[in-house]
Amino acid sequence: MSLHVIDPVRIGTEELPGGRQLGWAEWGPVDGVPVLLSPGAATSRHLGFGGDVVDGLGVRLISLDRPGLGASSPHPGRTFGDFADGIRAFAALRGLGRPLMVGNSQGAPFALACAAAGVVGALAVVSGADEIAAPCFADALPGELRRLVDLAVADPAAAEKVFAGLTPQTMWDMVMSGSPECDLAVYRQPAFEAAYRRALDEAFAQGAAAGYARDTVLAMGRWGIELPDIAVPVDIWYGEKDTGHSPDQGAGLAARIPGAVRHLVPQAGGAVLWTHAEQVLSTLLKRAPAS
Template identity: 55%
Template sequence: MTGMDMVRMEAPERVGSTGLPDGRRLAWAEWGPADGRPVLFCPGAGWGRTLGFGFAALAELDIRLISVERPGSGESTAMPGRTLLDWADDIGRLGVAEPAVVGFSQGAPFALALAARGITAAVAIVSGGDELAHPAMPLPDDVRRLVDLVATDPARAERDFAHFGSAETLWRLSVEGSSEADRAVYLQPDFAAAFGRALDSGFAQGPAGYARDTVLHFARWPFRVEELTARVHLWYGGQDGNSTHSPDHGATLAARIPGATRHYLPDSGAALLWTHGGEILRQLLASAPATPAQSISTSGRPCTDGYHRLP
């Protein structure tokens, strides 16, 4: 599939939220067979749970795709001061047995945190946000200034990101700053409508969730990717001009992660989830152990008797 083909979009088949021991809730959406192999999706910056991918491959590959809204985004309860590993611990309480994981854009460090906690053995990072604060990472000047601000004054950086962030701003950054290959996808009416809904949902509680996520992305990560044991696939398009994804399209990150496979597509952009979704999922599942399917629990424990649906 190329970026000029029509992109198929589908609304979630199931939505719900799960209670955590501290009283917070995590909101989620699902596509594909309810008893399929779980693939947990960590979405991009400011997104709600409603934007999926790879729909044509879900039934074929028997995949249950689960998108979870991070705290403070969509309908997931806020958690001020949270860390990447707090996120991993929250996911560990959802009761999904050894999911494969996909992280897109700013979802990348959240996906890798799941690998660091041993929650997953197979990860696909797609157009992923790199560890920009790592000393080995070559950075453009504008990105370096943000990394330095997060390192020296994280509270101010979080306030600045909150002032900056909105659904409208993220839409402009994603579309107006993208390559021709990506605009061919993003401006398709069905995709644009679905993307707009996901951003509106993501900012439903305001910008604080996005701001915290962005600080965590630009800071040093609280785990060493050199120590990951999960099988990691890194997918980058040569026409992806977003320098906060990865200034070198994942080359340094791939060299740091033991056994990582870097898929570099020189003629593609950032929209690989929608132009190559089936291929990404096939490669991911080839690396993932087969595990029994479980429903997401409404109490934070595994369950097998259905879903807590939103009204």
């Protein structure tokens, strides 16, 4: 499958209350339906998706750098609630109302926090990192991952120090060694690899400790997000060959969110965000609240 990787058409930063900067990048018409993107682990705002379909769908895709990644200021000790507050402020400053949102991979729990806080009007979780510290997954994780999860729960500061040692190359190697062939066919495309590596380099520009390490401790620990209180439509997407993001491919996650709809995509892996962009966005648009 050949993918169109398109650079953002608009890019900038927004100053949040308190003075922190939030980096953003946009694709699609400026008057389109706002859809925020919480990107995957250690990637910057520059790695969007669906650049070839957003105009036709009337989507204004806005990819966001989480604190300490890319162009966004660090926010030491931040929580999921802090992130949701920042996105609420960003949406107000940009006049977005209650935008729609997509959370990919490690960006999923941050997006779920926004849904739980009522910041967004509907959510698509795509290849989402699950709450692997939940007791139901205690026997489902390989040994080294289990050790890291236990550390993130018991001693978050020590876990942050471990994750702070990672580099863009480490992340790339992890993705390439842990992905099924259907995903590698996407990631190895020269244009996609160049865009992915650029996003990794940008995300680590302030050092792993500033952003990625905190993200990972939050995502690997107990979330504390009130998933049963989510009152907006949620679609959960996994490729049937993706076993790395959720031990049960989101079945338990969907069961914890009232009304959530789970989609298991045949012959797909963790790259669903890019291989099925139009399907994800079209479904999300149907969930938008009536204006």
